[in-house]
Amino acid sequence: MYLMRIGSAGRERPVARIDDTTYVDLSDVVSDFDEAFFGSGGLERIRPIVAERAAAGQVSAFAGERIGAPIARPHQILCIGLNYRDHAAETGQAVPDEPILFTKSPNTLVGPDDDVRIPRGSTKPDWEVELGIVIGRRTSYLDSVDEARDAIAGYCVVNDVSERAFQMERGGQWSKGKSAETFNPCGPWLVTPDEIDDVLDLDMWLDVSGVRRQTGNTRTMVFDPYVLVHHLSQFMVLEPGDLINTGTPPGVGLGHTPPVWLQPGDVMTLGIAGLGTQRQLVVGPR
Numbered sequence: 001m002y003l004m005r006i007g008s009a010g011r012e013r014p015v016a017r018i019d020d021t022t023y024v025d026l027s028d029v030v031s032d033f034d035e036a037f038f039g040s041g042g043l044e045r046i047r048p049i050v051a052e053r054a055a056a057g058q059v060s061a062f063a064g065e066r067i068g069a070p071i072a073r074p075h076q077i078l079c080i081g082l083n084y085r086d087h088a089a090e091t092g093q094a095v096p097d098e099p100i101l102f103t104k105s106p107n108t109l110v111g112p113d114d115d116v117r118i119p120r121g122s123t124k125p126d127w128e129v130e131l132g133i134v135i136g137r138r139t140s141y142l143d144s145v146d147e148a149r150d151a152i153a154g155y156c157v158v159n160d161v162s163e164r165a166f167q168m169e170r171g172g173q174w175s176k177g178k179s180a181e182t183f184n185p186c187g188p189w190l191v192t193p194d195e196i197d198d199v200l201d202l203d204m205w206l207d208v209s210g211v212r213r214q215t216g217n218t219r220t221m222v223f224d225p226y227v228l229v230h231h232l233s234q235f236m237v238l239e240p241g242d243l244i245n246t247g248t249p250p251g252v253g254l255g256h257t258p259p260v261w262l263q264p265g266d267v268m269t270l271g272i273a274g275l276g277t278q279r280q281l282v283v284g285p286r
Contacts, residue, residue: 004068005033007068020062024053025060035075070186071241077184078102079244087252098223117182121285127270128214145227158186188276204217204271216251267280
């Protein structure tokens with residue numbers, strides 16, 4: 001299934017995308033794609049409903065509605081640093097021995113085509129196309145990496161927007177440079193694992209104002225999604241609907257010589273094969 005939330009910010013409706021032009025409205029059976037939905041077996045509950053309505057022609061046509069993030073604001077957004085071998089190389093840092101974890105404020109979550117706002121005092125705003133994992137059930141102390149497969153509800157495209165000066169020059173942990181408003185565009189879809197042939201072989205890319213900046217593939221991940229979920233479950237409880245940003249391939253602004261930073265008026269377009277595309281206009285501080 002390809003789950004979406006459409007409508008104005010704060011008033012999104014849960015739907016299932018059927019194709020590029022039509023969807024099945026689920027707002028009469030599901031209030032939202034949130035912690036309660038995932039934690040109560042919501043995916044399996046709606047699967048036959050989506051199939052039956054699609055077969056019966058009970059579909060609606062997209063009419064230019066805003067696309068929200070495919071999940072409601074999660075309990076937490078967890079992020080993994082330096083998780084692509086080629087990205088670690090461009091930063092001059094060693095490939096980590098175990099996942100590097102940091103957090104991002106959940107209120108950074110926005111839709112895939114919403115504006116990205118540069119924060120006040122920013123001098124080094126940057127981009128990061130990433131594969132997002134959404135957790136499907138309450139998870140802790142998994143016994144094996146294979147068990148992690150059953151804990152994953154699906155995957156999505158994420159732009160882990162970052163402010164490098166805040167992140168690396170202002171002391172403390174990375175969260176300062178990751179948690180400005182609008183810094184986590186997500187979507188357009190939450191794609192369930194059965195729709196993906198191989199999550200470890202997905203092409204990904206990002207352009208800034210028509211210039212290709214990032215090109216990568218999930219095959220160069222240091223720690224794959226199952227390893228990450230298993231690893232994190234040893235340190236914390238993962239709640240249904242939690243989002244994990246799994247790291248970025250090479251080509252971030254910081255990695256260029258000289259570095260390239262986002263400017264108001266720039267347009268970021270990005271995507272991952274089979275998971276959809278995003279487009280964000282960069283706007284100045286409020």
